[in-house]
Amino acid sequence: MGNRQFTGAPEDADLTRADSLAREIFSDVANKWALLIIECLGDRTLRFSELRDGVAGISHKMLTQNLRMLERNGLVERTVHPTVPPRVEYVLTEPGRGLRATIDGMCAWTQRYLGHIEESRHRFDA
Amino acid sequence: MGNRQFTGAPEDADLTRADSLAREIFSDVANKWALLIIECLGDRTLRFSELRDGVAGISHKMLTQNLRMLERNGLVERTVHPTVPPRVEYVLTEPGRGLRATIDGMCAWTQRYLGHIEESRHRFDA
């Protein structure tokens, strides 16, 4: 896999539209909150407040903001139930579940190297 | 896989040390620049300046900062050749290569859903 679409400099005149789009999507998605939200959703259907409680220390604002972004990119589906009080539910779409699979990989990786990393930190800090 | 170590609230008294460490590592690693640097390195050995040219629009400062962080966590190995001018080289360690595999997954995912996402964006923006 040639990854110039991710690593290529944006000022490069040869950079195709697809390349810069890929980079844009990558930048949207490769951030802490987005990944944690997707991981928290998993294969469940959750309400806004359940997500707020479910994702560590995320603020109301960040949650809304990231959910909008994920919805815009078609990774989550938002369903509003016109009841009172309102009930809004979020689920991963198929692309969203695809991304989730790779995030699961990152989580597993973290678990696996937890010890390695902690050691390395101590060595480095000395 | 129980992911409470990632999604659990930090103020939760039951949160174990391992859980918060996992969260900390995840936060370090789940950021745009770190992921792009790792992806750019791949299985190559690159100099500082090669990385700066290789990673799209990254600044001197961000590159140094992220490389230090990755080195501290034991994901990259830094080798200084005591020549003049100095030559400093970076390679992924074994844990680093493990993480890289999952990032490859994210890149592949991006490529795969490029079309889906672009469409979704247009629909949303209307």
Add this chain to the structure above:
DNA sequence: CGGTATCCGGAGGGATACTG
């Protein structure tokens, strides 16, 4: 060439209040 230090503008993101 690679790294550190300093400055500083602007985005990120929290707290709060208000609407439907």
Add this chain to the structure above:
DNA sequence: CAGTATCCCTCCGGATACCG
């Protein structure tokens, strides 16, 4: 309950300059 808007301040991160 979910979402938007406003305020406000921190700190991210770019630009620049200077060391080894």
